[in-house]
Amino acid sequence: MDSRSQAANGQSPRGGQHDPGGRAGHPLLPAGTPLAFHLLAKPTGAVCNLDCTYCFFLSKEMLYPGSRFRMADDLLELYLRQLIEAHAASPEVVVAWQGGEPTMMGLDFFRRSVQLADAAKLPGQRIVYTIQTNGTLLDDRWGEFFAGHGFLVGLSIDGPREVHDAYRVDKGGKGSFGRVMKGLAVLRRYGVEWNALTTVHAASQDRGREVYRFLRDECGARFMQFIPVVERATPRTLPMANAGWGANVRDRPLYTQDGSLVTGRSVSPDGYGRFLIDVFEDWVRRDVGEVYVQMFDVALANWYGEPPGLCVHSETCGLALALEHTGDLYSCDHFVEPGYRLGNIREKTMIDLIAAPRQIEFGLAKRDALPTFCRECDVRFACHGGCPKDRFTHTPDGEPGLHYLCPSYKSFFGHIRPVMETMCALLRAGEAPAQITSHYAEKDLHRGRNDMCTCRSGSKWKKCHGAPARVPQPQPNP
Numbered sequence: 001m002d003s004r005s006q007a008a009n010g011q012s013p014r015g016g017q018h019d020p021g022g023r024a025g026h027p028l029l030p031a032g033t034p035l036a037f038h039l040l041a042k043p044t045g046a047v048c049n050l051d052c053t054y055c056f057f058l059s060k061e062m063l064y065p066g067s068r069f070r071m072a073d074d075l076l077e078l079y080l081r082q083l084i085e086a087h088a089a090s091p092e093v094v095v096a097w098q099g100g101e102p103t104m105m106g107l108d109f110f111r112r113s114v115q116l117a118d119a120a121k122l123p124g125q126r127i128v129y130t131i132q133t134n135g136t137l138l139d140d141r142w143g144e145f146f147a148g149h150g151f152l153v154g155l156s157i158d159g160p161r162e163v164h165d166a167y168r169v170d171k172g173g174k175g176s177f178g179r180v181m182k183g184l185a186v187l188r189r190y191g192v193e194w195n196a197l198t199t200v201h202a203a204s205q206d207r208g209r210e211v212y213r214f215l216r217d218e219c220g221a222r223f224m225q226f227i228p229v230v231e232r233a234t235p236r237t238l239p240m241a242n243a244g245w246g247a248n249v250r251d252r253p254l255y256t257q258d259g260s261l262v263t264g265r266s267v268s269p270d271g272y273g274r275f276l277i278d279v280f281e282d283w284v285r286r287d288v289g290e291v292y293v294q295m296f297d298v299a300l301a302n303w304y305g306e307p308p309g310l311c312v313h314s315e316t317c318g319l320a321l322a323l324e325h326t327g328d329l330y331s332c333d334h335f336v337e338p339g340y341r342l343g344n345i346r347e348k349t350m351i352d353l354i355a356a357p358r359q360i361e362f363g364l365a366k367r368d369a370l371p372t373f374c375r376e377c378d379v380r381f382a383c384h385g386g387c388p389k390d391r392f393t394h395t396p397d398g399e400p401g402l403h404y405l406c407p408s409y410k411s412f413f414g415h416i417r418p419v420m421e422t423m424c425a426l427l428r429a430g431e432a433p434a435q436i437t438s439h440y441a442e443k444d445l446h447r448g449r450n451d452m453c454t455c456r457s458g459s460k461w462k463k464c465h466g467a468p469a470r471v472p473q474p475q476p477n478p
Contacts, residue, residue, distance in 0.1 A: 037086075037319040037354050040098040040333050041079060043071040043109065045325040048101040050134050050176055053167045053244035054201060054229045054265045056255035057100070060336055061247065063254070064326060070105065071325040077116050078345060079323060084120045084127075086351040091124060093117075097131040098322075098333070107141055114149050130154065132197065134168075135183025136176055143190035153187055153194040155180070157219065159204055159211035166203035167265060171246070184219060196221040201229040202264060205271030208278030209465075216291055225294040226279070228272045230390050230404055234259035256337045260392045262404070269393075273408030274457070277415050281455040281465045284419060285441070289434035299413065302382045303420040304427060312387045318363020321354065329353050331362045334389045371399040374406075379413035415456070 046060035047069040061069070071079075080095065087093045095117055097110075110131075117127045131146075132154040146153060157180050158164040165175025187194050196215045204211055215221040233241040237253045241263050245255060267275075276295060283293060294310065301308040311317040321342075322333040329350055331340040340362070342353040353359065370385045373395035377383070385391065386403035393402045403409065423433040444466070447454075453464035460466075 037321060038094060038096065039083060039321050039323055039350070040096050041071075041323045042098055042100060043076070043102055043105045043325055044100040045069040046100045047104060048099055048134070049104060049136060049170070050101065051169055051171045051173070051244065051246040051248070053169065053246075054199065054231060054263070056231055056241075056245045057336070058245040058247070059252055059255045062252075063336070063338070064324075067326070069100070069325055071109075073112070075325075075327050075346070076109070076113060079327070079350075080113065080117050081120050082345055082350050084117065084122065084125070086349075087125075088122060092126050092128055093121065094128045094130060097129075099132070101134055101137070102131055103133050103137045103142065107145060110145065128152070132156065133183070134176065134180060135187075136170075136179040138183035138186045140186060140190075143186040143192060146187070146192045147190040151192060153192055154197045154225075155184060155187065155194050156197045156199075157184070157215070158198055158201075159207070160214045160218070163204045163207060163211060167199075167201060171248075188220060194221075195223040195225060197225050197227065199227045199229045200267050200272055200275050202267060202271070205267050205275050206278075208275040209282050211275075212279040212282055216287070222290070223292045223294075226276065228267045228405060228408075230266050231255075231263040232257060232259045232390075232392060233261045233263060235261065238263070254337070256339075257335060257389045267405075267408075269404055270407040270411060272405050273411040273415075276408070276412045277455050278457070280412075280416060280419075281453075285437060285444070285465070288437050289432065295412075296416075299382055299416060299420055300423055300433070302384075304424050313382065313384050315367050315384050316363045317366045317388070318359055319354070321350075323350075331359055332389075334387065369401055371395050371401045373397065373399060373402060377410070379410060379417075382413045383409045 045064060045067065046057050048055070048058060051058065061067075083095065084093050095113070114127075114129065117129075121127055129149055130152045134156045145151075156168070158166070158168055161175065161177040164177045164180065168176050168180075170176055184194075186192075196219065198211065198215065200208075212224070215224055231241060232255075237259065238261050240249060240251055240253055241255075242265075243249045245252060279293065280296065283291060283296065298308040298310045298313050302313060308314055311320045318331065320332060322330045322336055323345070324330065324336065327344045327346045329342045329345055330336045331342060342356060342359055345353070366385065366388050369388070369391075370380075374380060374383075374385050383403075386405060386409060390404045391401050393404050393406070394400055395402045419436060422439065423436055426433050426435055447461050447466060449460070449462035449466065451461045453459050453461045453466065455465055457464060
């Protein structure tokens with residue numbers, strides 16, 4: 001997957017970006033690599049028109065009591081100028097918007113942002129615009145604007161109606177599926193490039209193939225990101241956390257990365273792996289080279305020895321940050337909480353905040369704090385311990401710092417190892433990795449209908465991945 005698709009979900013393309021002060025040799029990058037970072041800007045803060053029950057970011061309103069939750073015009077100009085100046089030697093600068101729901105700022109805000117960025121860009125530079133949205137507020141004006149300025153849109157959609165509406169609800173508790181699909185129709189009508197941002201949770205973890213085929217066949221998605229929902233809680237906060245994170249929840253706590261319990265909505269420790277394997281077994285037979293699943297691209301990059309482009313499965317992190325509507329800069333989008341506030345870009349430039357020792361320590365800790373169990377794991381090179389936000393369990397010998405999803409990562413990476421090794425061999429031979437589909441087809445010819453399915457679900461081949469796939473009918477763009 002290219003850096004545009006990674007940027008739709010706030011990932012950090014590693015390379016080709018420089019800072020004007022020549023700060024080469026940043027400790028979070030390979031030796032000799034100039035500083036590169038990715039920034040998710042939140043112009044409405046945590047404010048959203050939906051009330052998704054798993055969205056802990058809704059509670060971040062509590063960080064800014066009394067705020068209007070709108071990025072001021074002068075701050076917008078300052079942010080864009082600092083971002084572009086920080087990448088003075090780069091041919092491409094990514095301007096990435098997230099929320100809350102950023103489209104609540106209104107179209108005029110984004111028109112102004114494009115004008116400001118285009119005016120500030122340096123000779124030879126290209127500005128890449130990305131936005132994450134729930135899609136419910138999109139209409140033809142938005143479609144025309146996105147298409148006209150080449151926006152890449154990350155659309156939050158969790159699967160078919162029953163799955164999507166399990167947790168993605170509005171302020172009245174009603175499902176948002178119909179409105180999201182109308183928003184998707186706008187994107188497709190105007191030919192806007194988009195990625196599916198799909199969470200994996202308790203209601204979907206055993207429906208991987210169903211979700212994948214819905215996104216592929218019904219939505220026309222060709223780029224997908226599957227994001228595990230892990231909501232941490234303490235014994236005190238768990239009852240409130242289980243009720244959701246919206247303002248209507250009584251005694252709602254501010255979500256912080258604290259506690260070793262999880263909500264009932266969270267994906268189970270091995271459920272994310274089951275989901276990924278279920279999707280993978282469908283994808284590898286039919287869609288290699290046609291549909292791009294971020295997790296599979298990341299795995300192939302790590303197997304091949306290339307930077308994966310996803311901080312979760314990189315050796316270190318610290319170069320994918322979040323900017324609040326006030327100008328406050330945080331270490332990471334998952335750590336928007338007081339202890340990880342680096343400063344404000346009105347008072348100190350973002351490039352100085354990113355280069356500060358505390359942020360470097362934050363990024364290096366991803367590698368340096370790994371427990372021995374992880375350091376000795378045979379899939380460490382593919383996993384790298386996962387995101388630090390979810391390292392709150394213990395290893396079999398009692399050492400703290402193990403990732404909550406370790407069982408999923410071990411099962412998934414172990415399952416795909418033979419395929420990844422074959423795809424790497426094809427790449428090194430100068431051949432297309434998509435040839436793996438013919439390898440699978442040959443083996444499938446010799447499988448018995450009553451053999452156990454290759455996904456290891458315990459189901460028979462004929463009733464699982466060996467069942468005939470529905471052939472989608474070509475559909476014109478709405």
